[in-house]
Amino acid sequence: MTTARTALRVGAVSFRLRRRPMTVVAVALVLLAAVLVVGIMVGDFPLTAVQVVDTLLGGGTRRDQFVVTELRLPRALTGLLVGGALGLSGAIFQAIVRNPLASPDILGVTWGAGAGAVSVITFSGSLGVVTGTAASIGVPLAGLAGGLVAGLLVYALAWRQGIEGFRMVLVGIGITAVAGNFTHYLLTVGDVQDAGRAMVWIAGSLNGRGWEHVVPVALALVVLVPVALVGGHVLGALQFDDQTSRGLGIRVNAARSLLIVVAIVLASVATAAAGPIAFVALATPQIALRLAGTAQPPLFGSVVVGGVLVMLSDLVARTIYRTELPVGVVTAVLGAPYLMYLLVRSRREARV
Amino acid sequence: MSVRLEASSLSIGYGERLVVDSLDLSVIGGTVTAVIGPNGCGKSTLLKALGRLLPARSGAVLLDGKQIDRMATRDVARVLGMLPQAPSAPEGLTVADLVARGRHPHQAWYRQWSSDDAAAVDAALEMTGISDLADRTVDELSGGQRQRAWISMALAQGTDLLLLDEPTTYLDLAHQIDVLDLVQELHASMGRTIVMVLHDLNLAARYADHIVAMRGGRIVAQGTPGEVLTERMLLDVFGLDARVVEDPVAGTPLVVPVGSRHRLP
Numbered sequence: 001m002t003t004a005r006t007a008l009r010v011g012a013v014s015f016r017l018r019r020r021p022m023t024v025v026a027v028a029l030v031l032l033a034a035v036l037v038v039g040i041m042v043g044d045f046p047l048t049a050v051q052v053v054d055t056l057l058g059g060g061t062r063r064d065q066f067v068v069t070e071l072r073l074p075r076a077l078t079g080l081l082v083g084g085a086l087g088l089s090g091a092i093f094q095a096i097v098r099n100p101l102a103s104p105d106i107l108g109v110t111w112g113a114g115a116g117a118v119s120v121i122t123f124s125g126s127l128g129v130v131t132g133t134a135a136s137i138g139v140p141l142a143g144l145a146g147g148l149v150a151g152l153l154v155y156a157l158a159w160r161q162g163i164e165g166f167r168m169v170l171v172g173i174g175i176t177a178v179a180g181n182f183t184h185y186l187l188t189v190g191d192v193q194d195a196g197r198a199m200v201w202i203a204g205s206l207n208g209r210g211w212e213h214v215v216p217v218a219l220a221l222v223v224l225v226p227v228a229l230v231g232g233h234v235l236g237a238l239q240f241d242d243q244t245s246r247g248l249g250i251r252v253n254a255a256r257s258l259l260i261v262v263a264i265v266l267a268s269v270a271t272a273a274a275g276p277i278a279f280v281a282l283a284t285p286q287i288a289l290r291l292a293g294t295a296q297p298p299l300f301g302s303v304v305v306g307g308v309l310v311m312l313s314d315l316v317a318r319t320i321y322r323t324e325l326p327v328g329v330v331t332a333v334l335g336a337p338y339l340m341y342l343l344v345r346s347r348r349e350a351r352v
Numbered sequence: 353m354s355v356r357l358e359a360s361s362l363s364i365g366y367g368e369r370l371v372v373d374s375l376d377l378s379v380i381g382g383t384v385t386a387v388i389g390p391n392g393c394g395k396s397t398l399l400k401a402l403g404r405l406l407p408a409r410s411g412a413v414l415l416d417g418k419q420i421d422r423m424a425t426r427d428v429a430r431v432l433g434m435l436p437q438a439p440s441a442p443e444g445l446t447v448a449d450l451v452a453r454g455r456h457p458h459q460a461w462y463r464q465w466s467s468d469d470a471a472a473v474d475a476a477l478e479m480t481g482i483s484d485l486a487d488r489t490v491d492e493l494s495g496g497q498r499q500r501a502w503i504s505m506a507l508a509q510g511t512d513l514l515l516l517d518e519p520t521t522y523l524d525l526a527h528q529i530d531v532l533d534l535v536q537e538l539h540a541s542m543g544r545t546i547v548m549v550l551h552d553l554n555l556a557a558r559y560a561d562h563i564v565a566m567r568g569g570r571i572v573a574q575g576t577p578g579e580v581l582t583e584r585m586l587l588d589v590f591g592l593d594a595r596v597v598e599d600p601v602a603g604t605p606l607v608v609p610v611g612s613r614h615r616l617p
Contacts, residue, residue, distance in 0.1 A: 014463050014464070014465060014466045014467075015464050015465055016464060016465030098442055229461075230461040231461075233459070233460075233461040233464055236453055236456070237453050237456040239441065239442045239445070239453070240439060240440060240441055240442075240453075241436065241438075241439055241440045243400070243405050243434070243436040243439070244434075244436055244439045244440075246404075246405055246425065247403060247405065247429065247433065247434035247435075247436070248429055248453060248454070248456040248457060248509070249425050249426040249427075249428065249429025249430070249456060249457035250425065250456070251425050294444075295441075295442045295443070295444040295445035295446070295449060295489075296442060296445075
């Protein structure tokens with residue numbers, strides 16, 4: 001019995017070793033590498049796995065180099081990082097709100113980002129207010145701003161001497177509706193061509209993603225993953241009712257606020273890079289939780305599983321049909337039945 | 353005998369309503385104190401304020417002479433453990449993990465789990481007799497087992513002050529005795545200081561050294577069970593017509609309610 005709770009100790013640093021969650025992460029990392037290689041192999045210029053690995057390690061012909069490093073690697077990495085960010089964001093939200101429905105999709109963060117980005121797309125096109133570089137940088141920046149505004153608005157409106165999960169989900173659904181309708185309004189008033197471009201962005205697409213999309217998400221993850229993992233230590237003790245958590249020595253509101261802001265930024269940055277890819281943030285933590293057999297979504301596990309999920313969905317989106325589909329269409333098709341399952345399933349909570 | 357926990361002209365309110373009204377209380381180290389009183393008399397509220405879960409409107413709570421709301425939350429949690437009345441845990445949490453959360457105040461992000469933690473968790477499970485349930489999930493336990501799991505968590509926290517809010521609620525009599533025997537053992541063998549809210553007056557009389565009777569947010573009587581549990585007090589505080597006889601087993605006061613069926617005309 002004690003063996004299941006062995007401590008790993010290095011100097012003053014010591015962690016708990018849990019076999020199953022660690023196995024899940026290890027297997028998922030192998031899968032991640034495999035999907036990354038396959039994703040780079042597939043396309044108009046098919047490459048073999050050997051060619052891909054060789055090229056990634058600096059070999060290969062000049063053509064292979066171009067196809068891999070300029071076209072397919074940035075796209076695959078964007079998918080990986082966006083998936084990881086969405087997975088982590090969802091895991092934090094679900095752990096704090098203690099509700100599997102809580103995710104940036106449901107809480108309005110991704111739709112807020114969508115509204116921000118679509119305003120730039122529609123105003124930059126035929127109206128010519130924003131053009132050229134401004135438009136290409138403006139879309140992700142506006143997405144980021146929109147997501148932050150929506151997320152912080154939900155947070156502020158749901159605040160009554162503290163954050164209560166259920167109220168936050170309800171407020172989030174309201175903000176989602178507002179942001180969604182604003183987006184549809186923009187699409188109606190906008191130029192047809194702009195509306196077309198905006199629709200692809202809204203669906204969530206990895207098409208044509210380059211290094212300029214990889215860098216911001218990578219930076220956000222480099223900064224925020226350690227913050228989340230450090231703060232995640234508190235998440236375990238935040239799992240209870242407020243009184244029990246406070247009794248364990250946690251400043252409940254401060255800890256919750258910090259983690260929610262981290263989750264909002266992660267989701268906004270991811271959405272800014274690839275559009276609101278549906279259901280990833282909602283489903284990933286629950287998949288990771290079931291695989292790892294833990295009571296709360298495992299943070300690092302959710303990062304890796306999210307990466308695998310988005311890259312795999314993108315692979316399907318690119319190959320299933322003659323023309324390429326946006327990745328968000330695939331995740332939506334997979335995710336919609338799952339959302340219905342969540343809504344139908346009654347939630348039990350252990351109480352004394 | 354030193355004062356560990358002290359309320360000094362403490363008032364607590366929700367909105368307009370004052371639930372605890374300028375109350376003074378001293379909890380002596382190494383004793384078991386039971387707080388009794390009718391529903392809504394403020395006993396739970398008092399316990400929460402003693403565990404700094406509720407802010408004082410005026411007055412103060414002092415933990416070992418220091419004002420509790422000026423102490424770091426973590427420092428308080430290393431000295432004082434609190435078991436709320438109806439704690440809730442996420443679905444799927446195992447008993448071992450629940451109890452392990454009690455170690456939180458002793459951990460840091462770089463020291464999330466040490467052999468001390470493992471030893472404390474094993475000891476806490478052992479003490480409440482639920483070692484064999486360690487890998488079960490909390491939601492599949494019976495009421496009595498679940499309450500023991502929560503008490504284990506409070507024990508794993510390793511505090512020598514424990515505040516228990518109605519630890520026997522929802523339990524059948526045998527399990528109530530189990531839980532209170534455990535409280536007694538913590539007190540007797542480890543010298544812990546315990547403050548608990550109890551509904552059952554006879555059990556309070558048996559297991560507490562000191563009884564505090566509350567009504568309308570104030571303390572109306574306190575002292576040994578023999579001093580506090582009198583027919584006069586029961587009528588004043590609970591509005592209950594009752595006889596007080598000697599408990600044939602423990603020799604403590606035993607409250608026997610009269611009730612309308614047996615009231616003499």
